[in-house]
Amino acid sequence: xxxxxxxxxxxxxxxxxxxxxxxxxxxxxxxxxxxxxxxxxxxxxxxxxxxxxxxxxxxxxxxxxxxxxxxxxxxxxxxxxxxxxxxxxxxxxxxxxxxxxxxxxxxxxxxxxxxxxxxxxxxxxxxxxxxxxxxxxxxxxxxxxxxxxxxxxxxxxxxxxxxxxxxxxxxxxxxxxxxxxxxxxxxxxxxxxxxxxxxxxxxxxxxxxxxxxxxxxxxxxxxxxxxxxxxxxxxxxxxxxxxxxxxxxxxxxxxxxxxxxxxxxxxxxxxxxxxxxxxxxxxxxxxxxxxxxxxxxxxxxxxxxxxxxxxxxxxxxxxxxxxxxxxxxxxxxxxxxxxxxxxxxxxxxxxxxxxxxxxxxxxxxxxxxxxxxxxxxxxxxxxxxxxxxxxxxxxxxxxxxxxxxxxxxxxxxxxxxxxxxxxxxxxxxxxxxxxxxxxxxxxxxxxxxxxxxxxxxxxxxxxxxxxxxxxxxxxxxxxxxxxxxxxxxxxxxxxxxxxxxxxxxxxxxxxxxxxxxxxxxxxxxxxxxxxxxxxxxxxxxxxxxxxxxxxxxxxxxxxxxxxxxxxxxxxxxxxxxxxxxxxxxxxxxxxxxxxxxxxxxxxxxxx
Ligand code: F6R
Numbered sequence: 286x287x288x289x290x291x292x293x294x295x296x297x298x299x300x301x302x303x304x305x306x307x308x309x310x311x312x313x314x315x316x317x318x319x320x321x322x323x324x325x326x327x328x329x330x331x332x333x334x335x336x337x338x339x340x341x342x343x344x345x346x347x348x349x350x351x352x353x354x355x356x357x358x359x360x361x362x363x364x365x366x367x368x369x370x371x372x373x374x375x376x377x378x379x380x381x382x383x384x385x386x387x388x389x390x391x392x393x394x395x396x397x398x399x400x401x402x403x404x405x406x407x408x409x410x411x412x413x414x415x416x417x418x419x420x421x422x423x424x425x426x427x428x429x430x431x432x433x434x435x436x437x438x439x440x441x442x443x444x445x446x447x448x449x450x451x452x453x454x455x456x457x458x459x460x461x462x463x464x465x466x467x468x469x470x471x472x473x474x475x476x477x478x479x480x481x482x483x484x485x486x487x488x489x490x491x492x493x494x495x496x497x498x499x500x501x502x503x504x505x506x507x508x509x510x511x512x513x514x515x516x517x518x519x520x521x522x523x524x525x526x527x528x529x530x531x532x533x534x535x536x537x538x539x540x541x542x543x544x545x546x547x548x549x550x551x552x553x554x555x556x557x558x559x560x561x562x563x564x565x566x567x568x569x570x571x572x573x574x575x576x577x578x579x580x581x582x583x584x585x586x587x588x589x590x591x592x593x594x595x596x597x598x599x600x601x602x603x604x605x606x607x608x609x610x611x612x613x614x615x616x617x618x619x620x621x622x623x624x625x626x627x628x629x630x631x632x633x634x635x636x637x638x639x640x641x642x643x644x645x646x647x648x649x650x651x652x653x654x655x656x657x658x659x660x661x662x663x664x665x666x667x668x669x670x671x672x673x674x675x676x677x678x679x680x681x682x683x684x685x686x687x688x689x690x691x692x693x694x695x696x697x698x699x700x701x702x703x704x705x706x707x708x709x710x711x712x713x714x715x716x717x718x719x720x721x722x723x724x725x726x727x728x729x730x731x732x733x734x735x736x737x738x739x740x741x742x743x744x745x746x747x748x749x750x751x752x753x754x755x756x757x758x759x760x761x762x763x764x765x766x767x768x769x770x771x772x773x774x775x776x777x778x779x780x781x782x783x784x785x786x787x788x789x790x791x792x793x794x795x796x797x798x799x800x801x802x803x804x805x806x807x808x809x810x811x812x813x814x815x816x817x818x819x820x821x822x823x824x825x826x827x828x829x830x831x832x833x834x835x836x837x838x839x840x841x842x843x844x845x846x847x848x849x850x851x852x853x854x855x856x857x858x859x860x861x862x863x864x865x866x867x868x869x870x871x872x873x874x875x876x877x878x879x880x881x882x883x884x885x886x887x888x889x890x891x892x
Pocket of ligand 1: 584585586587588630631632633634635636639682683684685768769772887888889
């Protein structure tokens with residue numbers, strides 16, 4: 286949510302900053318801007334809308350500046366116009382800042398600063414930061430920032446440059462992510478590793494409440510009281526190519542096609558000689574045996590994975606499991622008992638609500654296990670044990686391949702628990718491992734139907750609304766299908782447990798309403814089919830996701846998408862893929878931007 290970049294060094298600064306912003310643009314795309322320092326002056330360029338519009342403005346501009354910052358915005362305070370676009374400067378343009386987060390006490394700070402004569406130009410909360418730096422500046426930029434952070438409440442990662450100091454920049458962090466990338470005679474700043482991997486693999490994840498001072502030769506860290514702080518350098522193993530489209534039209538399309546290889550990578554990582562091994566799980570066998578309850582909390586698509594995780598953990602691991610939406614979890618009374626573990630599920634590892642929940646749970650002495658894609662992220666670093674979903678960078682704002690990674694790792698974790706807790710026999714364990722090994726080819730078979738799904742969706746994109754129904758393990762699949770469609774196409778969609786239809790939503794059914802029924806041959810098949818008949822009897826337009834060989838489905842509608850036969854536990858993995866493709870093609874038919882849908886951001890770092 287908002288992306289920040291910074292650079293100090295000899296490269297062409299405008300292109301380094303623009304390339305960095307383009308790579309971060311999934312974090313927000315309401316406006317973009319950059320500021321550079323040269324000849325004791327700050328130059329600023331901003332443009333509402335996506336980064337490429339700013340890039341176009343700068344096509345013929347050159348700069349010999351050696352220090353600069355950039356920002357791509359997801360608006361929180363103030364409409365997305367060029368005035369509210371970052372960077373923000375003080376009245377004399379001695380300082381420029383870019384900020385990610387929310388300054389919660391900005392109203393009182395703003396009144397105080399206005400009374401003192403500081404001139405505000407924007408409606409943003411962020412602008413107070415630059416005026417505070419200006420107010421406290423007394424010759425040292427670091428000291429000014431150290432004074433500034435003492436006044437700020439809320440969450441922030443910000444970066445400051447000054448016309449008075451063209452040889453360094455300052456970064457500060459509290460509750461929002463920021464990373465320093467280390468180069469030779471140059472250094473970088475970025476909100477996440479994606480903007481850095483093309484430039485350097487050596488990074489420092491700033492600890493909470495840290496101020497960093499970057500020159501082209503050095504990086505120094507300080508705590509908020511001004512004391513030096515040691516830092517650790519980490520190596521990133523993502524390659525820059527993994528963040529490219531590689532011939533696909535969209536990142537989302539590429540990521541859907543990567544799903545078979547995601548499963549293969551997870552198997553290579555965690556299944557050794559047909560045994561599941563989690564190197565960073567950290568909980569002892571005794572802990573896992575004695576565990577009395579798991580409480581999963583996550584947001585959006587990750588929450589849907591958590592709902593399926595509950596079924597899997599209870600079925601295979603036999604541990605009572607609850608699932609909460611993170612933003613709700615925080616407001617319930619958390620009764621702590623020994624032997625309970627709070628689980629966070631997050632692609633980015635930075636989702637503010639999910640992170641706040643693990644901090645809250647830790648304060649109540651819960652242990653934390655996380656399923657995270659982004660190594661080095663805050664949730665990764667603050668958890669007691671971690672299982673990486675190992676999907677590589679996911680750039681499309683709508684999550685696809687990482688959802689599959691979450692389902693597979695949750696499945697392996699459930700099996701692991703079942704084995705340790707003596708709830709499943711060796712034969713059953715091996716049968717599950719065998720099933721999962723067959724999955725990549727089955728996923729390829731489903732993806733191969735993309736052209737047919739595209740043709741089918743040409744008949745549905747003008748619908749006003751679509752209902753998705755499923756049962757058991759595939760009720761969350763219905764929720765996920767509806768979420769994908771809403772976020773990509775802006776079409777109203779809702780997911781329902783099929784058995785609940787008759788308790789109200791069936792009133793919506795008429796011959797205009799498409800209903801997507803998720804009916805693989807699982808334990809709930811017969812009940813699902815009865816619900817489908819109820820929809821058909823009321824004229825609903827049916828699209829069915831059914832198992833190959835299901836002739837009944839074909840009698841109910843022409844629009845059946847078949848998935849290969851699969852176990853109940855793995856059926857959500859195959860059933861969701863047609864729903865991803867349906868959302869993708871409906872959105873394309875409607876002319877929507879599938880990789881960067883309106884109003885969204887990939888990494889939601891505000892609560
Ligand atoms: C939907 C989507 C979001 C995220 C949610 C949580 O396609 O991507 O709903 O799943 O914002 O994000 P993470 O998993 O990064 O915590």
